[in-house]
Amino acid sequence: AQSVTxxxxxxxxxxxxxxxxxxxxxxxxxxxxxxxVQYPNQGLQLLLKYLSGSTxxxxxxxxxxxxxxxxxxxxxxxxxxxxxxxAEYFCAVAVGYTDKLIFGTGTRLQVFP
Amino acid sequence: DVKVTQSSRYLVKRTGEKVFLECVQDMDHExxxxxxxxxxxxxxxxxxxxxxKMKEKGDIPEGYSVSRExxxxxxxxxxxxxxxxTSMYLCASSSRDRAQPDTQYFGPGTRLTVL
Numbered sequence: 077a078q079s080v081t082x083x084x085x086x087x088x089x090x091x092x093x094x095x096x097x098x099x100x101x102x103x104x105x106x107x108x109x110x111x112x113v114q115y116p117n118q119g120l121q122l123l124l125k126y127l128s129g130s131t132x133x134x135x136x137x138x139x140x141x142x143x144x145x146x147x148x149x150x151x152x153x154x155x156x157x158x159x160x161x162x163a164e165y166f167c168a169v170a171v172g173y174t175d176k177l178i179f180g181t182g183t184r185l186q187v188f189p
Numbered sequence: 190d191v192k193v194t195q196s197s198r199y200l201v202k203r204t205g206e207k208v209f210l211e212c213v214q215d216m217d218h219e220x221x222x223x224x225x226x227x228x229x230x231x232x233x234x235x236x237x238x239x240x241x242k243m244k245e246k247g248d249i250p251e252g253y254s255v256s257r258e259x260x261x262x263x264x265x266x267x268x269x270x271x272x273x274x275t276s277m278y279l280c281a282s283s284s285r286d287r288a289q290p291d292t293q294y295f296g297p298g299t300r301l302t303v304l
Contacts, residue, residue: 119297122293
């Protein structure tokens with residue numbers, strides 16, 4: 077069965093510092109991985125996804141994540157965060173070959189000035 | 190732009206009431222989902238529908254039912270609301286690409302309080 081572990085429930089960081097949000101998954105079949113972001117008082121929106129091809133995927137606002145099969149990880153990174161990146165971030169893995177997702181418990185990123 | 194709307198942002202109900210949460214999407218998506226979001230637990234799937242009148246139980250279906258009579262609308266029903274159903278409810282939709290799972294698009298959520 078698939079599962080997702082987000083090891084950090086909260087990550088405080090100063091503006092312009094680098095950040096890494098960790099995500100580990102378990103899956104016995106082909107792996108499809110997602111990061112979603114939830115800004116305060118909003119629904120979730122897709123940040124980036126890995127379906128196939130290059131193991132490094134990027135978002136339009138400077139985040140990137142690398143699919144690492146040997147370490148079963150899909151960590152999210154940004155070299156320099158902004159106040160507006162303050163949000164909750166959810167890692168998710170597809171359930172087998174279905175359209176369903178299993179979500180991690182979320183990491184709250186708080187960026188301080 | 191894909192739009193998923195939910196009928197209420199905030200809802201307060203009494204224990205034992207029947208509660209309807211409505212979700213509408215405008216992108217002709219086959220798949221629709223209902224999740225509940227609780228602090229420290231992330232998102233948990235309640236029910237999933239992959240076509241009109243078709244539904245599948247998620248991880249926590251107890252105490253809930255769903256209805257999908259039209260492609261664009263997916264309703265979550267709490268037959269007899271209880272205090273442990275106080276939560277944020279999120280609806281999502283996605284297209285059904287048989288090769289790979291598609292992006293799920295989420296509504297803004299309904300915060301339900303059961304007193």
